[in-house]
Amino acid sequence: MTNPAEPAQRKIIHIDMDAFFASVEQRDNPALRGLPVAVGGSSRRGVVAAAxxxxxxxxVRSAMPSVTAQRRCPDLVFVKPRFDVYQQVSRQIRAIFAQHTDLIEPLSLDEAYLDVTSNHQNIASATHVAQMIRADIARETGLTASAGVSYNKFIAKLASDQNKPDGLCVIRxxxxxxxVAALPVKxxxxxxxxxxxKMAALGIVTGADLAAKSEQWLLTHFGSWGSYLHGAARGIDHRPVRPDRIRKSIGGERTYHDDIWAESALRDALESIADIVWERVERSEAQGRTVTLKARYADFQTITRARSLGAPVADRTTFGQIGHALIDQILPLQNGIRLLGLTLSGLSHAEDDEQSDERQPELPFG
Structure with a gap:
């Protein structure tokens, strides 16, 4: 008998486009096909948006400083991003999703969850629906997509990455x-x-290691997130697909191996983070009025500084300028900076989000 406290078994698909920005550029410019391509700026302060x-x-990876990417791949071809084109293609893809279900939760321009437990064609097999969607995307856009099919969001997302690119993975x-037990927790x-x-230092490397820990132990070491980890390690995730899910804030932060002491290095770091965050802002088609700077010192003291405008932040230049003005408020540095973050909030379409906005994505190291 089904526990009435638990939802009925769902059929969830996670669709993730393969190297989306770069694939669009290679599609539209045949001369780029087969070449190592990075979408982003090639300047000293540039950042790779997609590879x-x-x-x-x-x-070469997204969010990597362009100078690092160029060093790793001397023949790397840089292409300026065309967000208007990416948004147009994303709308094509979402129209394909809508042919099958109304329960669509976009995560970005190039990925989304779909609940096809009940679908417009009354197809019993979620795997068949995923195959149809991937075929329609390829036919209508000339691009490939990978799909994960499972009974919850957590595993569907893991599965979509299992056989990339142009892959399909079904986990019953x-x-x-x-x-989950066999996968590395990273x-x-x-x-x-x-x-x-942190997990590795605690002896947790795989899902099995995580599953061996009690919920109370995980709560002690990871706070409220521990309950989610306890379930996820056992393949449990009751979160529904939410078509109304809209983020309250968009941001990112980076922790540095070596503390930053020099103003020039701090401003270069801010520019790099601002590039990445603004790319996320444009991908989400959001508008926000408040810019918040987060800084954590070498002694782990964390401070924030914020500025709100009367109208949405207009562009990347304005976003960066406000960030630098907030940097002015913490200068001169009395201690080294080990973490720096920048966030845009007060979004014009903000509603409740399923995750805390304070946990900003950690940007990978160059």
Whole structure:
């Protein structure tokens, strides 16, 4: 008998486009096909917004400083982003999703959750629905997508990354716990490099290691997130697909191996983070009025400074200028900076989010 406190078994698909920005550029410019391509600026302060699979073989990744990417791949071809084109293609893809279900939760321009437990074609097999969607995307856009099919969001997202690019992975309910147990925790959504390091120091490397810990132990070491981890390690995730899910804030932060003491280095770091965050802002098609700077000193004291405008922040230049004005408020530095973050909030379409906005994405190291 089903526990009435638990939802009925769902059929969830996570669709993730393959190297989306770079693939669009290679599609539209045949001369780029087969070459290592990075979408982003090539200047000293530039940041890679997306990398083709050819570039990834050299270790080039999104959010990486362009100078680091160029060093890893001397033949890397930089292409300026065309967000208007990416948004147009994203709308095509979402129209394909809408042919199958109204329960669509976009995470960004290039990925989304779909609940196809009940779908417009009354197709019993979620795997068949995923195959249809991938075929329609390829036919209508000339791009490939990978899909994960499972009984909850957590495993569906993990599965979509399992056979990339242009892959399909199906994890059935009876396979879920074993699938999670065998994976490294660094692949779990929400476990960034710093959290993975903390887990490793606590003896947690795989899902099985995580499942061996009690919920109380996880709560002690990871706060309220511990309950979610306890369930996820066992293949349990009751979060529904929320078509009305809209973020309250968009931001990012970076922790540095070496503390920053010099003003010039601090401002360069801010520019790099601002590039990445503004790219996320444009991808989400959001508008916000408040810019918040977060800084954590070498002694772990954390401070924030914020400025709100009467109208939405207009562009990347304005966003960066406000960030520098907030930097002015913490100068001169009395201690080294080990973490720096920048956030845009007060979004014009803000509603309740399912996750805390204070946990900003950790930006990968160059």
């Amino acid at each position: 083709s699979y050819e570039a990834r073989t050299f270790g 309910p009876e396979q879920g716990p074993a699938f 692949r779990f959504h929400g476990v960034g490099p710093r959290t993975a390091e």
